[in-house]
Amino acid sequence: MAVTIAGEPDATLDAPAREEWLARCETAYATVYRALIAMGATLDDAADALQDAFEEALRQRTPVIRADGWLFVVANRKWRRARWRRRIFRPLGVVRATTGSDRDEEIDLLRELGRLTERQRTVIVARYVLGLSQRDIGDMLGIAPGTVAATVHQTTALLRERLIGGTK
Amino acid sequence: MSDIDTEVKRLFDERLGTLTPPPRTERRARRGLRVAAAAAIATLGFAGAGLVVNVNAVAATNGVDCANFLTKVQVWAQSHRSDLAGTDHSAAKAELAKLVAASGCSPHDSTHDSTHTRPHH
Numbered sequence: 001m002a003v004t005i006a007g008e009p010d011a012t013l014d015a016p017a018r019e020e021w022l023a024r025c026e027t028a029y030a031t032v033y034r035a036l037i038a039m040g041a042t043l044d045d046a047a048d049a050l051q052d053a054f055e056e057a058l059r060q061r062t063p064v065i066r067a068d069g070w071l072f073v074v075a076n077r078k079w080r081r082a083r084w085r086r087r088i089f090r091p092l093g094v095v096r097a098t099t100g101s102d103r104d105e106e107i108d109l110l111r112e113l114g115r116l117t118e119r120q121r122t123v124i125v126a127r128y129v130l131g132l133s134q135r136d137i138g139d140m141l142g143i144a145p146g147t148v149a150a151t152v153h154q155t156t157a158l159l160r161e162r163l164i165g166g167t168k
Numbered sequence: 169m170s171d172i173d174t175e176v177k178r179l180f181d182e183r184l185g186t187l188t189p190p191p192r193t194e195r196r197a198r199r200g201l202r203v204a205a206a207a208a209i210a211t212l213g214f215a216g217a218g219l220v221v222n223v224n225a226v227a228a229t230n231g232v233d234c235a236n237f238l239t240k241v242q243v244w245a246q247s248h249r250s251d252l253a254g255t256d257h258s259a260a261k262a263e264l265a266k267l268v269a270a271s272g273c274s275p276h277d278s279t280h281d282s283t284h285t286r287p288h289h
Binding site: 127152 | 171172173175176177179180183184185187188189190192
């Protein structure tokens with residue numbers, strides 16, 4: 001998954017721009033945290049991944065247009081890597097016992113999101129939780145805007161049918 | 169027309185709206201890593217101390233406890249080599265004897281009491 005939504009790749013952040021960038025990351029913090037939970041992360045994993053992403057944001061030297069999108073992509077990548085590391089180092093039985101959390105039973109939305117494909121989930125979370133435009137999502141994931149639009153449409157219909165029942 | 173379904177959006181807001189991230193503190197995983205690093209350092213420290221004790225013990229057994237530490241390590245290594253199967257034991261022992269002789273320690277040193285100040289008779 002490409003980390004784009006970037007501005008000029010050759011430009012560098014001066015001190016005021018850097019402060020503004022970090023302020024935008026701070027503002028996006030809670031939203032991206034919720035987006036990671038929607039992607040399937042546990043509360044602790046989401047906090048850890050976001051913390052790591054924020055540390056990377058502190059090292060960011062080039063301008064980024066959408067701080068929330070950038071933070072989401074980086075945190076999501078870090079969470080998935082951490083999850084793979086854990087799967088490698090933990091016995092399979094333990095992984096099976098811990099991946100299905102009690103929360104899934106309580107919250108239908110998260111369970112239904114977990115049934116989607118990785119791309120569907122990422123697109124729908126970026127659209128509904130982060131509020132990114134289709135164009136921004138396309139830039140963020142490196143896919144065509146038409147594909148984003150179709151994915152949003154199909155996945156919304158799917159979620160609507162499973163969670164609310166019936167079509168719009 | 170917006171592609172956002174207001175009812176689905178409301179579900180997202182209801183489910184996720186109450187979740188607030190914890191304050192940005194030190195990562196849990198990093199804390200775990202730090203504990204593991206401390207344990208590894210402690211283990212290395214204990215292993216190193218054990219090795220030093222063993223080197224000194226072997227040196228004392230071979231009568232070179234007055235020698236410098238490097239010589240003691242050589243004696244220790246030579247002593248272990250002579251214990252290995254498949255080696256020329258007599259050659260290794262001769263080499264060990266040569267090291268002991270070169271150390272300049274007298275046989276008395278091996279039983280020397282450090283609190284003892286008067287010369288032996």
